Amino acid sequence: MRSFKLSYAGKGDVDLLAEHRKRMWLDIHPEYEKEVRATEKGTRRWIRDQMSKGTLVGMVVRIAGGEVVGSGCIWLREEQPRPTNMRLVVPYLMSMYTVKRFRRQGVASLIVKGALKWCREKNYDRIVLHASKEGRSVYEGFGFEPSNEMRFRFQQRLSSSQPETSGNHTRSVS
């Protein structure tokens, strides 16, 4: 079995994390390719800014020799005051991506394990995420469970070139 090594991302990994986030979106929602590419630069900038503020912790998995096979990030998301948690921050696991040929070998699981360890060490009371169809069972295996979050979806026009009245061409984004 191959051995994988998890490490924290540094400033030099911004492009890698942005690239993996892009590929994650393209894998989950190939129909949003145009939008994913149009928002690529902004996403990279956001990742860089969050990392320099200390609110984004990237985790990168490599094989011996240094090839990167997957990554994920903990985003320290601002939260409203709650009686059970006045830290006003909740860790959010995001951008989980494994390079295709290394899938189903435990790469994402290693990242989840690392994220749980990081959160425990920092005394967070929970970590949250939104799961893709492919990712769900990985998280469930660690004990993640659905929460009571609800949402109301406004239809959002994804392409500004579409005429205002073309209701059939609207799609929602998450």
Ligand SMILES: CC(C)(COP(=O)(O)OP(=O)(O)OC[C@H]1O[C@@H](n2cnc3c(N)ncnc32)[C@H](O)[C@@H]1OP(=O)(O)O)[C@@H](O)C(=O)NCCC(=O)NCCS
């Ligand atoms: C979802 C995703 C990150 C999972 O990555 P991964 O590295 O393949 O995940 P793991 O290998 O840890 O686990 C995947 C499965 O392989 C199994 N597995 C892990 N190691 C294994 C091994 N050595 N041999 C056989 N199976 C193994 C796991 O038990 C898990 O099984 P399950 O799906 O039945 O629960 C990856 O498929 C991906 O990048 N998908 C596209 C983007 C995406 O959906 N990202 C998640 C957003 S929430």
